[in-house]
Amino acid sequence: xxxxxTVKTQAPFRADHVGSFLRPERLKNxxxxxxxxxxxxxQLRSIEDEEITxxxxxxKEVGLQGVTDGEFRRGWWHYDFLAGLDGVELFDTESGIxxxxxxxxxxxxxxxxxxDFTNHPxxxxxxxxxxxxxxxxxxxxxxxxxxxxxxxxxxxxPYTTEEELFDDLIAAYxxxxxxxxxxxxxxxxxxxxxxxxxxxxxxxxxIKARGHETEALxxxxxxxxxxxxxxxxxxxxxxxxxxxGNFKSTYVGTGGYENASETIFGGLNVDGLFLEFxxxxxxxxxxxxxxxxxxxxxxxxxxxxxxGELENPENVKARIKEASEYVGLDQICLxxxxxxxxxxxxxxxxxxxxxxxxxxxxxxxxxxWK
Numbered sequence: 001x002x003x004x005x006t007v008k009t010q011a012p013f014r015a016d017h018v019g020s021f022l023r024p025e026r027l028k029n030x031x032x033x034x035x036x037x038x039x040x041x042x043q044l045r046s047i048e049d050e051e052i053t054x055x056x057x058x059x060k061e062v063g064l065q066g067v068t069d070g071e072f073r074r075g076w077w078h079y080d081f082l083a084g085l086d087g088v089e090l091f092d093t094e095s096g097i098x099x100x101x102x103x104x105x106x107x108x109x110x111x112x113x114x115x116d117f118t119n120h121p122x123x124x125x126x127x128x129x130x131x132x133x134x135x136x137x138x139x140x141x142x143x144x145x146x147x148x149x150x151x152x153x154x155x156x157x158p159y160t161t162e163e164e165l166f167d168d169l170i171a172a173y174x175x176x177x178x179x180x181x182x183x184x185x186x187x188x189x190x191x192x193x194x195x196x197x198x199x200x201x202x203x204x205x206x207i208k209a210r211g212h213e214t215e216a217l218x219x220x221x222x223x224x225x226x227x228x229x230x231x232x233x234x235x236x237x238x239x240x241x242x243x244x245g246n247f248k249s250t251y252v253g254t255g256g257y258e259n260a261s262e263t264i265f266g267g268l269n270v271d272g273l274f275l276e277f278x279x280x281x282x283x284x285x286x287x288x289x290x291x292x293x294x295x296x297x298x299x300x301x302x303x304x305x306x307x308g309e310l311e312n313p314e315n316v317k318a319r320i321k322e323a324s325e326y327v328g329l330d331q332i333c334l335x336x337x338x339x340x341x342x343x344x345x346x347x348x349x350x351x352x353x354x355x356x357x358x359x360x361x362x363x364x365x366x367x368x369w370k
Contacts (some may be wrong), residue, residue, distance in 0.1 A: 004211045008369075011137055011237045012272040012299050012333050013065040015365035018241050019141040019189060020077060020339030021070035022354050024348040027051045031075075031344070034150075048073050053132050062355055063362040066139040066187055069129045073159025077191055077342040078143035079109055084120045085172055087157070088111035088148070109148070111157040115165070117172040130184045136145050137187050140180060141339075144192035144240065145173045145224040151153015166224055173228035181236050189274070190240045194221050197263060199244070199255030199283075218263045226269045239299070241274035243338055265290040272297035277319070278304040278337035285319075288326035298327060303361050308353030313364050320368055334365045 008014050023031075037070060051195040052069045059067040074080040083090035100118060122142070130138045138328050148169055149162065159165040197203045202291055207214050229238050242257075242264065257264060257275070264273070265287060277285070277300050288298065300323055302316050316334075323332055340347050340354050349357075 008065075008333075011139065012239055012274070012335075014333050014369045015064065015362040016066060016274075016275055016299055016330050016333050016335045016359070017064065017068075017358060018305070018335060018337075018339040019068045019071060019139065019191075020341045021055060021068075021072075022341050022349075022351050023070075023072060023344050024051055024054075024351070027072060027116070028344070039236060045073075049128060052129065056129070056132050056136075058355065059199075059358075060134075060136055062358050064136070064358065066137045067129075067133050068139050068141060069125065071141065071339070073125055075344045077141070078147045079107060081120075081122055081142045082109050082148060084122060086116035086118055087168075088110055088115065088151075097316040109151045111148075111151065111165070113157070114158055115148075115168040115172050117179070120176065120179070120349070125181050126180055126185055138185065138237075139187040139189060140185055141189045141191055141241075142176070144190040144194065145169045145228050146192055146194040146221045149194060149221075151210055159268065162220065166220060166330055168300060170224060170227045176272050177229065177232055177236070177238070181233050186235060187237050190225065190238065190270070192225075192240055192244060193243045195242045195257075195260055196244045196255075198260035199257065203255070204259075207257070214259075218260055222263050222267050226267075229269060237271045239272035239274060239297070240268065240270045241338070242276065243274055243342075257287040258283065260288045261287035266292045271295075272299055272333075274299040274301060274335060276301045276337040277323075278306075285323045285326055291327050291331075294328065294331065296331060297333060298323070298331055299333040299335045301335055303334070303336045303357055303364075305336040305338050305340045305354075305357065306347050306349075308349035308356070310356060310360050313360070313367070316364050317368055322364075334361050334368070336361065 011159065029045050030039065030047040033039045034041065052072050055070045055072065056067045071077060079090055082088050088109055090107060090109055092107060126140045129140065156165055177188065197207055198218060204214055207217055225240065232238055273296065275298060291298070300320065302319055303311055320332060336357055
């Protein structure tokens with residue numbers, strides 16, 4: 001396995017991470033106090049600012065080149081952003097999302113009008129992260145436009161077809177990407193669970209149950225990504241994290257990438273892909289044979305964020321070597337397979353274990369690419 005330098009000046013980095021971190025108890029308590037009316041929105045934001053500042057410093061301390069705000073201001077990785085779009089609202093549902101043996105809190109999103117991006121609160125969230133990142137690259141995470149397909153109420157409201165809806169959704173994302181860029185963002189990530197629909201026969205039945213054909217839906221999702229980022233500035237790096245679900249250390253999707261591999265690895269115009277490869281549910285590296293571009297960075301999620309036990313570093317290095325049989329080692333990076341807290345509840349590990357995981361990523365990357 002040919003050695004490459006650990007030092008990488010452009011994102012994604014050799015040692016990277018998906019974005020979310022466990023919420024500190026102080027922050028969880030403050031959110032409850034705000035919910036109960038004991039503190040104001042301004043007081044909560046001040047506490048969030050302080051906790052994000054500490055989080056950024058911790059990310060620097062453990063050796064990361066890119067830093068996030070941990071999604072500390074959010075309850076959900078996707079709903080908070082999507083509900084900030086014009087024409088979309090958050091509402092209470094009768095039940096939550098069913099994961100493997102556990103159910104989320106009962107919330108959902110629905111379309112109530114024409115979709116647009118005008119005055120979104122997360123632009124200010126990014127500006128704060130940017131202000132405390134210092135000489136490190138501030139990375140911001142938002143859900144993929146495809147995530148609006150997974151709304152709890154499928155009524156199209158002012159639209160007649162999903163394709164028509166996607167026209168406005170893509171236009172809104174173009175505005176969002178430019179707004180983040182204008183605020184200083186140079187590293188933006190689209191988080192996306194939609195691709196896991198294609199990974200197993202069971203999930204493909206869900207596609208048909210909603211009246212769609214698998215190939216046509218894959219092309220719609222690819223269009224959602226590619227057209228949204230088509231006008232991005234040249235110095236803005238946009239990556240995508242493909243997720244199978246992450247709630248309290250459980251999951252939703254199973255199956256490898258094979259069924260959608262030609263579209264994912266050969267048909268998406270992102271700069272990098274964060275890929276889950278932490279257990280047998282993710283399949284092997286064979287689908288990487290469909291990678292067509294030598295500038296596409298593949299961030300292998302070989303370290304699980306779901307549990308605290310550290311992986312054998314030699315096994316991780318062996319898997320990196322295996323992946324390098326399909327793409328060059330210079331196209332590979334390493335990260336946990338997902339964030340540590342896709343919702344504010346967080347995964348079932350301690351903050352100390354979380355940071356041990358990040359240090360593990362950094363150390364293995366230094367060994368492989370030294």
